[in-house]
Amino acid sequence: MYISSSNSVPCVGSVLVLAAPALVPSKNIAATEHVASGVRGGHGVWATCESPEDTTETVSSLFDRGVSVVVVSVSLFGACASAGLPLDRVCVRVDSLGDIPSQPRAQVALLDLDQATTAFGPLPNKVKLVVRFRQAVNVNVATVAALDLQNIDVVVPGDFDRAACLAAMLNTDRPDGFFATAVADPCGVALGFAFSSKASLEHVMTTAQGAYQSRSRKGLWIKGLTSGAVQRVYRIDRDCDGDCLRFTVEQADPGFCHNNTRTCFGPDSGLTALEATLRSRKAKAPAGSYTARLFNDTTLLHAKIREEAGELCDASTKDEIASEAADLFYFAMVKAVAAGVTLADIEEHLDRRAKKVTRRAGDAKPGAIEREVALAAEKAKASPSTTTPATPAPTPAKVAIKMKVHNHTTLSTPQKTALLQRPIYDLAEITSRVKPIIESVQQSGDKAIIDLTAKFDRVELSSTVLNAPFPQSLIDQVDPKVKSAIDTAFENIRKFHAAQLNTSTLTVETMPGVVCTRFSRPIERVGLYVPGGTAILPSTTMMLGVPAMVAGCSEIVVASPPRKDGTPVPEVVYVANKIGAKAIVLAGGAQAVAAMAYGTASVPKVDKIVGPGNQYVTAAKMLLQNDTKAMISIDMPAGPSELLVICDNNANPAYIVSDLLSQAEHGTDSQVILVAIDPTPDFLARLQQELHTQGEALPRSDIVRVSIGHSYILTVPDRKTALEFSNQYAPEHLILHISEPASVLPDIINAGSVFVGPWSPESLGDYASGTNHTLPTYGYARMYSGVNTDTFVKYLTSQEVTKFGLDLLGDAVVTLAEVEGLEAHRNAVAIRLKDIRAGRV
Structure with a gap:
């Protein structure tokens, strides 16, 4: 060696x-x-x-x-x-x-x-x-x-x-001379398997960075170079026969596997899984979660450690000891992770202690043995033959689902500003993940879509596109009741968006003989991104597809993740057929956006891409709109779903809470805000009680607990202050639970969509009232509109000038062109004026 x-x-x-x-x-x-x-x-x-x-x-x-x-x-x-x-x-x-x-x-x-x-x-x-x-x-x-x-x-x-x-010093029977290499974390957990070569070993030994020999790419594979999942190599071991290496590494998230898991052998379990979960909770602990509470309340944590240690001492059966030890490990790991201590650090101390040759007696601290003997004596006083069986302790109730309450009057200016902030995302990290996906689609087209869909969605595609006319067998899978609901919503959305279409020509004679016009034309080729996966979203397909159809777009392409069998969701196909879509791209994520932006052998290229999506879809849209090779526009940036409700004491707390929860259940990053006008203590108490009762009953209550954790109630003294705060926040959805709600519409400046009064729940806008549910989030309602018919049209202008009009206007143009030093511009007018004024024309 x-x-x-x-x-x-x-x-x-x-x-x-x-x-x-x-x-x-x-x-x-x-x-x-x-x-x-x-x-x-x-x-x-x-x-x-x-x-x-x-x-x-x-x-x-x-x-x-x-x-x-x-x-x-x-x-x-x-x-x-x-x-x-x-x-x-x-x-x-x-x-x-x-x-x-x-x-x-x-x-x-x-x-x-x-x-x-x-x-x-x-x-x-x-x-x-x-x-x-x-x-x-x-x-x-x-x-x-x-x-x-x-x-x-x-x-x-x-x-x-x-x-x-x-x-x-290594042995290998491979024709290429590569060396088998097992990869493990500092605790010895196997992360995966790879191959090494002299070149890759040299890179590792000089940089301490994980690198392997790629058999498919015929070169070095430096782990994390594109994904960010880098490795720090601590050790290189050779096995007893010299025919296998083991790298001990510290692996960055999301992990070693190309499927974005820590290991190539499935999810972690046991202590390593617990450590990973706790590290994640420490970095971004869901507000209101028990683990978050432990991280923030050391008194509670220390009390639980001592309590669980005592219960472990009291345990007697194998199962009891295992259960109580697991509890103690959990709380001990919270303490460790809170201080930045890893399992590897703990194992290091165990290993170092094993190397010690000087041993201490190991006696308990003074008084500890005496206390233990006394406790045992107390327990022995209760004879099992004379005591009744203990009633099992009731399962402790979960912490109430409750919103924080802020008083606008007592908040400082910085505190008020902080309430307007949305969650901050690491755009550099997101972009670093999206760019390689976009580049892969640009270079490899359909093959990249198939490979990326297999990687991210675990779906093997035989084709990337389903072209119209769509199979009737898929459309027939839609339940007749669902078809009827879609048809009703479709017609309402069509009516509202058709009314928005401006087919007239604006004509203005700005001065005698000078006539300017403005008229609309549809964007020819549009791509509609419909999120999916396990969800069924015919509503989003309608919200994007109906205005595109009304606008007269000649080519409509829908992109949505396929089901596990590689086929699109039937309800999406049903709507795509109604809007006259040309094709359905069987992909989601950044790869679907890139495919429509660049076009592939199967996917038609589009001119504009619209539709909601996660942070990676949004990043892809924003990157591609700045790529001159793609030449596309997009509808708007987007962020997590959000809702703001303004209420007064006359509102129904049950209705208010149902609206808040309808958005809170979207995802853990959703945010809902209640602006309450001079609420009474009783009104606030009823709101909080309804919040817990309704929230606990929801199938997605775990998601609600997290999103409610970073939501809040803001009490304000009057209606004017409520509207001012709402306009500053610029919510995606704004609901007015106040008396005479329509009277305040002229005062609303920034909002994606407004829901007026107690009988206008946000869910109606999501599905069937007729307005669009694809709306600006993250505060972009200050400068963006939601998707509408105008999203799918562009406006052209024209001007027609008579000889008389040019004679009137020409001198002004000549003068301005001379000021700017643009001689050709000046001459284009002057040469005509000369002929007009000489009577030659």
Whole structure:
């Protein structure tokens, strides 16, 4: 095995481990501790005790600090044997093989050499020999490989071709010469399997960055280079036969697997899964969750740790002990994660303790035994034969679903501003994930769509597009009752959007002989993105498709994720057929947006893409509208769904809460806000009670708990303040639960869609009243409209000028062109004026 003191990554074999810095002087204890923590538990950390001042106490101290092997002189070796120290961890440094002690038998010896050699005879007593070359001159890969065949480890100073040496000591029966490589986390959990080569090993050993040999791409695969899921390599191990490597890595999210999971063997379980969940909760804890409460309330956490420790002590059966230990592990891991401590850190301490040779008695603290005896005596007083069976404790009720309440009057200006903020997303991270998807579709077209759909949706497509006329068999799968509901909603949406279509021509004579006109034309080719997956969204297909149909777009393309069998949702097909769509793209996500933007062999290219989607779909739309190769426009940016309700004390709390929850159930990132005008305490209490009662009854109550956690009630003194706050917030949906609600419509400046009065729930707009539900979110209602008929048209202008009109207007144009220095512009008018005024025309 090859060992180098200048390794960036520790290289280890089946017997000995030596990590950088290779040999730490005993007097440099701080350095020893640093190295021990740097390679996870001190695996492979060696220290030297060759000073006259070093004693067996020095060696014991190093073992207790987690050092694996201590190098000592021949004389100190004998003292270590007499002191009963573990001789398999004591390496004796000798000047020749004849100096190796045989009684007591040395198990590991270190020999320093000035020149490279491979001439060694049989080692006495089968000792494990480590050769340390004082200089790298004449030491080459062949030397190291030859010594390895003799089971001799090597230390080479300075720079050296570590990757080549390691490769020379590995066995492989593959024709391409690649080496099998298992990848594990610091806790030893297998993340996946890959292959290494000399080139990939060199990259790893010099950068400590995970890299492998790609068999399909014929080159290096640097983990995380495009996905961001980078690896830091801590160790490289060689198995006992030398035909497999193991990389120990710290893996960045979302994980090692191309399916965006931490392992290639399915989801984590046990403690590693718990640790990952807790880390996620710490980074973005759902407000109102129990774990979030524990992170923020150390008093509660410490009380639970002590409580669970006591219950573990009381447990007697196998199942009880396992259950109580699991509870204690959970709360202990919350404490650890809160402090940035990992499972690997905990295992490091266990490993270092296992290396200790000095043991303490392990007695309990003073008084602890006495308290335990007293507690046992108290329990013994209650005889099982005279006590009635205990009634099982009721299951504790979940924390109430409740909204925070803020008083506008008492808030500072910064606090009011903070209430207007939406969740902040890491746009750089999202963009870094979306760009490779867009580039893949641009370069590989239909193949990329098929590959990405298999990767993200786990659906194997035989075709990327379903062209019109659509199969009647799919349309027939729609329930007649659902068809009737779609038809009703379709007609209402059509009526409202048809009324918006302006087919007239605006004509204005700006001065005698100068006539300007403005008229509309449909955008020819439009793409409608309909989110899907497990959801069925004929409503979104209607909201996008009906105005496109009304506008007269000549080509309508619908994109929506397919079902598991590779076919589109029948209800979406039914609506697509009614709007006269040309094709349905069987894909979702950024890849569907890119396919419609660039066009592929199967997917028609469009001129504009509209429709809602997650943050990755939105990022793709925004990136592509700025790509001159795509040449598309989009409807609007988008964010999580949101709702603001304004109410007064005359409103029905049950109706208000039902509206709030209708949006809160969309997703954990949804936000709902209630602006209450001078509410009474009783009114607020009724609202909170309704919130919990209705929220608990919902199938998606877990989602509601999270979204309600970052929602709030704002109390304001009057209607004017309520409207001012609403206009500043610019909500996607605004509901007016106030007396004479229509009277305030002239005061509403910023909102996606307004729902007036108690009989106008937001759900009507989502489905069937006729207005559009694709609306600006995230505050974009300040400058964007929701989708409407005008979304699918463009406006052209024309001007027609008579000879008389040019004679009147021409001098002004000539003057302005001269001011701007545009001679050709000036001449285009002047040449005509000259003919007019000379009477030649």
